[in-house]
Amino acid sequence: MTPPIPPGERPTLRALVPVPLLTAVLSGLAVGGAVAWAPESVRSVFAWGGGVAALLLTAAVAMGVHAGQTAEILGRRLDTVAQDAGRLLHERARLAEEFSQERARLNDALIRERARLAEEFGRERAALAEEFEQERRRLTADRTRLAEEKAGLAERVRTAESERSAAIAATANAAGRMQALATGTLADLREMEERHSDENVLTDLLHLDHRTAQAGRLADSIAVLAGARSGRRWARPIPMESILRGAMGRIGGYQRVRLHSSSEAAVAGHAAEGVMHALAELLDNGANFSPPTAEVHVYVEEVPSGVIVSVEDAGLVMSDVQLRRAERAVSGEGAGLGGLSGTRLGLAVVGRLSRKHGLKVSFRPSARGGTGVLMLIPQDLLAGASAPAPTPARKGEPAPPVPAPVPTSASPAGPSYAAARAALDMDPDPVPTHESAASPDGLPSDGPPPGDRAPGDPAPGELPSGLPKRRRGHTLATAQARTRNRVTPRPATEPRRADDARTRAARFSSFRSAIRGPVPDQALVQGTATDTPAVRERVPEAVRDDAAVRDTETAREAEAARSTDPVRHDEAAASSPPRPRPQPRQQPHQQPQSQPHPEGDPTS
Amino acid sequence: MSRPGRDDAPDRLYTLTGGRSRSAPDTPFDLVTLVVAECDPAPGMQSEHTAILRLTERPTAVVEIAAQLRLPVSITKVLLSDLLATGRVSARHPHKAAVIDLDILEQVLVGLRNL
Numbered sequence: 001m002t003p004p005i006p007p008g009e010r011p012t013l014r015a016l017v018p019v020p021l022l023t024a025v026l027s028g029l030a031v032g033g034a035v036a037w038a039p040e041s042v043r044s045v046f047a048w049g050g051g052v053a054a055l056l057l058t059a060a061v062a063m064g065v066h067a068g069q070t071a072e073i074l075g076r077r078l079d080t081v082a083q084d085a086g087r088l089l090h091e092r093a094r095l096a097e098e099f100s101q102e103r104a105r106l107n108d109a110l111i112r113e114r115a116r117l118a119e120e121f122g123r124e125r126a127a128l129a130e131e132f133e134q135e136r137r138r139l140t141a142d143r144t145r146l147a148e149e150k151a152g153l154a155e156r157v158r159t160a161e162s163e164r165s166a167a168i169a170a171t172a173n174a175a176g177r178m179q180a181l182a183t184g185t186l187a188d189l190r191e192m193e194e195r196h197s198d199e200n201v202l203t204d205l206l207h208l209d210h211r212t213a214q215a216g217r218l219a220d221s222i223a224v225l226a227g228a229r230s231g232r233r234w235a236r237p238i239p240m241e242s243i244l245r246g247a248m249g250r251i252g253g254y255q256r257v258r259l260h261s262s263s264e265a266a267v268a269g270h271a272a273e274g275v276m277h278a279l280a281e282l283l284d285n286g287a288n289f290s291p292p293t294a295e296v297h298v299y300v301e302e303v304p305s306g307v308i309v310s311v312e313d314a315g316l317v318m319s320d321v322q323l324r325r326a327e328r329a330v331s332g333e334g335a336g337l338g339g340l341s342g343t344r345l346g347l348a349v350v351g352r353l354s355r356k357h358g359l360k361v362s363f364r365p366s367a368r369g370g371t372g373v374l375m376l377i378p379q380d381l382l383a384g385a386s387a388p389a390p391t392p393a394r395k396g397e398p399a400p401p402v403p404a405p406v407p408t409s410a411s412p413a414g415p416s417y418a419a420a421r422a423a424l425d426m427d428p429d430p431v432p433t434h435e436s437a438a439s440p441d442g443l444p445s446d447g448p449p450p451g452d453r454a455p456g457d458p459a460p461g462e463l464p465s466g467l468p469k470r471r472r473g474h475t476l477a478t479a480q481a482r483t484r485n486r487v488t489p490r491p492a493t494e495p496r497r498a499d500d501a502r503t504r505a506a507r508f509s510s511f512r513s514a515i516r517g518p519v520p521d522q523a524l525v526q527g528t529a530t531d532t533p534a535v536r537e538r539v540p541e542a543v544r545d546d547a548a549v550r551d552t553e554t555a556r557e558a559e560a561a562r563s564t565d566p567v568r569h570d571e572a573a574a575s576s577p578p579r580p581r582p583q584p585r586q587q588p589h590q591q592p593q594s595q596p597h598p599e600g601d602p603t604s
Numbered sequence: 605m606s607r608p609g610r611d612d613a614p615d616r617l618y619t620l621t622g623g624r625s626r627s628a629p630d631t632p633f634d635l636v637t638l639v640v641a642e643c644d645p646a647p648g649m650q651s652e653h654t655a656i657l658r659l660t661e662r663p664t665a666v667v668e669i670a671a672q673l674r675l676p677v678s679i680t681k682v683l684l685s686d687l688l689a690t691g692r693v694s695a696r697h698p699h700k701a702a703v704i705d706l707d708i709l710e711q712v713l714v715g716l717r718n719l
Contacts, residue, residue, distance in 0.1 A: 186616070193617055193676055199626040202678050206618040206625050213616055238614060241651050246614030255623045262648040276614060 015069060020062035027054035172228035175219050182216030183232060210249070217250040217284075220277050221349045232273045237266035237383030240300055240307065247279035253287035253296075261300035265307050271357045271381040278353040281346035282311050282361070282373050290315025290370055297368070306378040313370040323363045323371075330354060330361040357381060617679050620652055625678060627685040632695045635677065638663040639684060639693050652683050653692070660693055 031050030038046050189209045193202060223229075238246070240263045248254045267275050286296040290313040301308045318326065329347035331354070354361050358378050366372035618625070627633065640663045645654035652673060659669055670680040687693040 190617070193679075197677055199678050202676060203625040206616075206623070209616055210618055210623075232614075234614070239651075242613050242615045245619040246616070249616040249619040254619060260648070272614070 016062060016065050019065045020058045023061040024054065024058040027057050030054075168226050172223060172226035175223035175226055176228050178219035179216060179223055179232075182212055182219055185212045186216065210254070213250045214252060217277065217280055220273075221281070221345050224277070224349050224352050225345065234269035234272045236269050238269065238272040238276075239264070239266045243267055243272060243276050243279065244298055244300070244309070246276045247283055248298075250276075250280040251284040251287055253284075253292075256287055256290075256294065257283055257296045257298060259298050261298070263300040263302055263307060265300075265302060266383040267377060268381055268383045271377075274353045274357045275359065275377055275381065278350045278357075278359060278361070279309060279311075279375065281350050282375065285346050286311050286313035286315065286371070286373065289313065294370075303376075304379075306376050306382060309375045309377065311373045311375070312366040312368045313372075314366070314368045315370040317365055317369070318363065318371050326363050327361075330363075617676070620650070620675070621679055621682040624682050627678070627681045631681065631685045631688065632697075633666050633681045633684055633688075635665065635667040636698055637666045637695050638698055639666060639669060639695050640664075641693050643692050650683075653687055656680075656683060656687060657692060663696075665698075 031054050035043050035047045189205055193205050240261055244259050248257045294314040297312045299310045330350045360376040362374050364372050639660045641657045641660040645657040659672055670677045
């Protein structure tokens, strides 16, 4: 397609006009001449024909001129275009050449740069490799050195460990021996206290006793911290009062400790020492951290989960931080020996002991202004509803084992060994802890006289089922009633007089042995220990009650005459060492034991 | 028999008396003084006091109380002094005439021989 022709390049009207105009003039002249020349007749036709021919000629000429001029313009443009094309081709060739030159140059530069970079990289890598190698050598050396150090340290740790365990074992051993020494010394002191009646000597002995008890506590503390087993094992439950007093006796300021306990709970023997020791440490803390004149009060409260002992002092109030630290110490979590200081072993000891026995110790501000410590002795450390009488607990030997047979199942084969012994040994305890259904004095069917019991008061210990049941406080009453009974049926004056003489003799013998004190002779000590109470219990009763009851109880004389007087029998048994002698006389008394009482048992 | 010191009670004698080992010089107790309880034991009392009050429901000599409690006589006297000071027991001396009797002395002799 040809591009549109620009207006300047069209053939101009001025260039087109002259030639057709000239043609028109000439052809007009020719036509006019021809017409003028031609006959008249054909003139008009001729004129018209000549005119048209002249017009056509003029038009053709004009067309020819226009075409020629257009061709000339086009030829010029064609030349221009051809020149442009040549110029462009030339330009393109030049550019191509320049491009190839540039490319070659860039190629060279690239190659050079690449070589340089490669060389640089190689150098760098070599340097790094060398550096790495050096580092590795250094680290290897370090590692070797560290391994040697580690071996050395491990060796030292092993040595220290073995030294530590050896030291602890030695400490535990020494503490155990100190404990044994202290225990032995305490026993010796107790014996001396029994032996020396001089009050000055006793004072000194008590002083020594106190000192030794404190030394024993320190030995106990060391033993606990060293992980040795605790010092003493009690073979029987220890009542709470003894626990508290045992704890109190081991501290310096025991005279400032006030006990408020009516609890009859008892701590099982295996835990008693630990509980006592922990309490002693808490009491010592309370006494040490309160003014020298302030009292430390100890309260005992029985709760369903055990027994709570609270130690309240009026000393320094512990801050929250101190309370938390103390609680952490007594919780037994920090079981290590680290952080111990020489003067404050107490809480760590309490922690060890409470962890061992499951005690729970907590601190709180006390209403007395100081610090209160609560120690919960859990139920499983308590010996249940233990024997309520504190007196037998203090004795070396328990009350004679008198079983409580069910009356309906009393053995028909005769009295048991214990029952037989009971009549001989005569339970020295004024408050018997167990009452046998068949009373040992051989008067089971007597029962207390009706006058001794308030009207409407049911027979003690009589259940609908007929089983015996012990009631608190009734044992004492029945014991007295029985004693009175036993004395009353004395029939005549003559035996009573002899009896009086005999009782007085027995009294004198007990008096003499008591004055003499616990003689080293063990047998004699035992004799007085068991015999004296028996005599004591009966004699004054006999003296006092005889006159009063003799008149009213004559009705019982026949019954009493049936068997030998039990009092005399008891005294004979008590005052005469060869015991087998009264054995045959024992028999008639024990016969009724196997017969169940018609009303159940009145005395138990 | 258990070894001494193995099975006795854990409380020491000085804890029973608060450290006192002698009674005041004007206390009337000697070995044969008869002691009678004047009241029943109250809950919360020291167990030795309770035991003494139970023992002395009938007149009882000091030495018998000591033997029964298994305590030295001095300690027992301190305990009795406490009770006497609070009026819980009363003390009187036994009759002297009762002892001067040939029959009794004879019985004493028999008893001593039997020992």
